[in-house]
Amino acid sequence: MRPVAVGLVGSGAWAAGFHAPMLAAGPETRLAGVWARRPEAARALAAKFSVPAFVDYREFLRACEAVAFAVAPGAQPSLAGEAARAGRAVLLEKPLALTLADAEALAETIDATGVPSQLLLTRRFRxxxxxxxxxxxxxxxxxxxxxxxxxxxxxxxxxxxxxxxxxxxxxxxxxxxxxxxxxxxxxxxxxxxxxxxxxxxxxxxxxxxxxxxxxxxxxxxxxxxxxxxxxxxxxxxxxxxxxxxxxEDSAQTRSNVRSEFAAAVRSGSSHPIGVHRGLYLQRLMDQVSTQLIGA
The missing domain is CATH 3.30.360.10 (Dihydrodipicolinate Reductase; domain 2)
Incomplete structure (x- = not known):
């Protein structure tokens, strides 16, 4: 199978310690580039893996087939939604969003575009x-x-x-x-x-x-x-x-995430642990927060 060109959104510790080395290791994927809110951080991370850093998000999307997100939940819905609308498969972080409304909107966008999704609940891949x-x-x-x-x-x-x-x-x-x-x-x-x-x-x-x-x-x-x-x-x-x-998260864990995401991208079908799994969990979290805030 030709390696899937996956772009990475984010440049923090999780992006640098898990996502970037996982995607760069292959053979099912290759790291196509990095985009982050802080261009200097994106450049520093991209340089470690000898891949391009992007300032323009749309240019970044054009350079990849799929996108992995390692960002705060407040930032993920808009960025992942734009990636889906560009036809890019998405490897999503948990939780999907900070609010249930944003999580529902992201799920609707992914459904409407038909792009494959996978949710990075790391324990499920251990x-x-x-x-x-x-x-x-x-x-x-x-x-x-x-x-x-x-x-x-x-x-x-x-x-x-x-x-x-x-x-x-x-x-x-x-x-x-x-x-x-x-x-x-x-x-x-x-x-x-x-x-x-x-x-x-x-x-x-x-x-x-x-x-x-x-x-x-x-x-x-x-x-x-x-x-x-x-x-x-x-x-x-x-x-x-x-x-x-x-x-700790092992090479096998990373291999499971990477190979199963690549298979989802190539098949055109979402992973069983995809955006709707994330939406289900978000609804449970919303029930809890509503009760505790109102208590």
Whole structure:
């Protein structure tokens, strides 16, 4: 298969540490260039991979077949929407947007243009997580408990500005809600208590009657930096995924993202984890934020 020419939007730590080396490694893709809000940052990142940096976004789009986004959620809808209207497949960041309205508008644009989409929920591409999901298929679930407790939003942790500003729900919840849905079943309803910028507890009602609980915080000091676990309970006992026991995002994780995105582009069909998966998660997040803001 001819490598897919993928342009990268963004020049921050995630773009430099994950997206750019992944796309440049091939063989399914090649990094076609970099565009970022700050031209000097785009030039610096592009130079590391010997690819062009672009100042004009439309010129950038003309130079690639597909676009990967490593930007804040507030910036993604307009940039990804323009890429879709230009006929470019899109590798999207989670969450899709800061607001449900913007996420819906982006999904509508992608549907209208028919371009393939894939959502970069990195855990779904990790081999160990995929193995856990396969084992969960044969594990009847009555209920589940998950926790995503980290120190990543504490002062001095140096997260991206949008992460500090928007808090734990926007940053961490998509991963946890996605895995709860994938293992326990479609989430019909979610109720929430707590603080958007502190500690919150969610209770999810799943299709079929199972109930799950999720604890979320980005401001819990821990010796290892995080507690990220998912426990499934049922007639067979307990099935556990402990992210602390997993290796960091591996070469295989990157290969899965890259090869599956390239396959989506060449087939003309979205990945199963595409824009509508992102929209589903955004709607759950919107339910939570509406409850907590109104509390």
């Amino acid at each position: 081999p160990q997580v995929r193995d856990f999901l396969r084992r969960a298929e044969d594990f009847p679930v009555a209920g589940a408990q998950a926790r995503h407790l980290t120190d990543e939003l504490l002062a001095g942790a140096h997260p991206a500005a949008w992460r500090r500003r928007n808090g734990v729900l926007t940053d961490f919840a998509p991963h946890a809600l996605d895995l709860l849905d994938a293992t326990v079943g479609w989430i019909k309803d979610v109720s929430a208590a707590g603080d958007l910028h502190g500690y919150m507890a969610l209770t999810c009602l799943h299709e079929g009657g199972a109930v799950s609980q999720l604890a979320l915080s980005g401001s819990i000091p821990t010796p290892q930096g995080h507690y990220k676990t998912l426990d499934l309970y049922g007639p067979k006992g307990r099935l556990t995924l402990d992210v602390r026991e997993l290796a």
